[in-house]
Amino acid sequence: MHSAGTTPRPVRGVRRLKPVLTTLTALTVLTSLTAAGAVPATARPDPSAGDVAEARRAVDVREQRLSTAAAGLADARARLGGLVAAAERAVEAYNGERVRLAAAERAHLAAAERQRASDAHLAQARADVAALAAQSYGGVDLTRPMAAVVAAGGNGGMPGYLHQASVLHHLSGGRAEVLKRMRDAQEVATILRAQASTAYTERREASARAEAARTAAQAALDRQRAQTAAIEGQVRDFEDRLDQARSEADRLARERAAAQERAALQRDQATVGTVPAGGSGSGGSATGDLAADWALAQLGKPYVWAAAGPDTFDCSGLTMRAWERAGVRLDHWTGTQWTSGPHVPLDSLRRGDLLFFGRITSNPGDIHHVGMYIGKNMMVHAPQTGDVVRIAPMWRDDLVGATRPG
Known part of the structure; x- marks a missing residue:
C-alpha cells in the first residue's frame, strides 16, 4: 500500500515494453554500467566448463x-x-x-x-x-x-x-x-x-x-x-x-552461467564506463551504486527461503543486505520494503532502486517479490527455490512499481 504522491501503477503498455528481452540480449545491452570495476568479483571459485562436463558425466x-x-x-x-x-x-x-x-x-x-x-x-x-x-x-x-x-x-x-x-x-x-x-x-x-x-x-x-x-x-x-x-x-x-x-550438475551449470554473466558485465563496464541518463539505463547515486554492486557480487549464490546471506538469499534478504552495505536499513520483507523510501516512476529508475512484483492491495503480503534495478531494463534478484541469484529483465506482467531507499 502506498501513500499520496507515490507513483501509480504503470499502464500495461509500459509494463509490456520489450517483454521478450532475454538475459543474453540484456547482457549485450548492458554496455555501460558505472565505472570500470563497479561489479566486484565473487570470492567463490567459478566452475569451469570441465567441471560442468564432469558433473554431467557423473549424471550419465x-x-x-x-x-x-x-x-x-x-x-x-x-x-x-x-x-x-x-x-x-x-x-x-x-x-x-x-x-x-x-x-x-x-x-x-x-x-x-x-x-x-x-x-x-x-x-x-x-x-x-x-x-x-x-x-x-x-x-x-x-x-x-x-x-x-x-x-x-x-x-x-x-x-x-x-x-x-x-x-x-x-x-x-x-x-x-x-x-x-x-x-x-x-x-x-x-x-x-x-x-x-x-x-x-x-x-x-x-x-x-x-x-x-x-x-x-x-x-x-x-x-x-x-x-x-x-x-x-x-x-x-x-x-x-x-x-x-x-x-550438483545443475548447480555447477548455474554458477558457471552466473560467472559468465559477471565476466560480461565487467567487460562491458571496462569498455564503456558510464551509462547515459534516462529511464532505460540511468546511473545511480553513490549509495544506489554501492547497493547494486554488492548485489551483483552475489550472483550464483543459491536461493533459500528466509535466508539473508552470506551464502544464500531469498529476494528480500538480498535487497536488505545490499542496501545495508550502503548504510540504509530495510526490513527482511517485501511488505515494508515497498513503503521504505519514495516511489519512483518506472521511466526514471536509477541503479539500486527496488522493483516490486505482485498486486497492490490493502494486504502488503500481496507484493510477493522484489529485485534491484541495475540499468538497461535489467535487474538482479534471487528468483525462487532451486535457482540462484541472477540477472533478468525487469519487465514482467506482475511488475507493480519501484522505490528508492535512502
Whole structure:
C-alpha cells in the first residue's frame, strides 16, 4: 500500500515494453554500467566448463547404473510378487486350519458330553445289579432257587410251591434284564470313551496344525515385508544418488552461467564506463551504486527461503543486505520494503532502486517479490527455490512499481 504522491501503477503498455528481452540480449545491452570495476568479483571459485562436463558425466554414469539396476529390481519385484502370493496362501491355510480346529473342538465337546451321559447310565446299571445281588424275597435267598421251592412246598403245600415258583421265574427274568442292561451300558460306554479319545486327539492335532500354519504365515509375511523394505530402500538409494548428481550438475551449470554473466558485465563496464541518463539505463547515486554492486557480487549464490546471506538469499534478504552495505536499513520483507523510501516512476529508475512484483492491495503480503534495478531494463534478484541469484529483465506482467531507499 502506498501513500499520496507515490507513483501509480504503470499502464500495461509500459509494463509490456520489450517483454521478450532475454538475459543474453540484456547482457549485450548492458554496455555501460558505472565505472570500470563497479561489479566486484565473487570470492567463490567459478566452475569451469570441465567441471560442468564432469558433473554431467557423473549424471550419465549414475543413470546407467540405475538402468542396469532396473533389471535386478524387476527380478526382485517378481520375487516379491511370489512372496506376496506365498504369504496369502499361508494366511489362508491358517484360516482353514482354524475352521477345522473349531469343528474338532465342537466334535470333542459333543463326544465328551455323550461319554458323561454313558458313564452315568453305566453307573446306574451297576447300582441296579448291586441291589439285585443283595435282594431277597420273603427270606428266600435268590441265589438258591431250588431250596426256596422245597421250603415253600413244606410250608404251604402245592399252592404255596406254585406261587413261589412263579415269583422265582419272574425274579430270574428281571435279574437277567438288569444284568443285560449293565452289559449293554458297559459296551456303549467303551465305544463312546473311544470316540471321545479320538475327538480329543483330533482336536490336539488340529490345534497343532493351526499353530504351525500361523507360524508359517507370520514367517511368510515377515519375508515379504523385509523384501519389500529392501527393494524400496534400493530404489530410494538409486534415485537419491541420481538426484544428487543432477543437482550438483545443475548447480555447477548455474554458477558457471552466473560467472559468465559477471565476466560480461565487467567487460562491458571496462569498455564503456558510464551509462547515459534516462529511464532505460540511468546511473545511480553513490549509495544506489554501492547497493547494486554488492548485489551483483552475489550472483550464483543459491536461493533459500528466509535466508539473508552470506551464502544464500531469498529476494528480500538480498535487497536488505545490499542496501545495508550502503548504510540504509530495510526490513527482511517485501511488505515494508515497498513503503521504505519514495516511489519512483518506472521511466526514471536509477541503479539500486527496488522493483516490486505482485498486486497492490490493502494486504502488503500481496507484493510477493522484489529485485534491484541495475540499468538497461535489467535487474538482479534471487528468483525462487532451486535457482540462484541472477540477472533478468525487469519487465514482467506482475511488475507493480519501484522505490528508492535512502
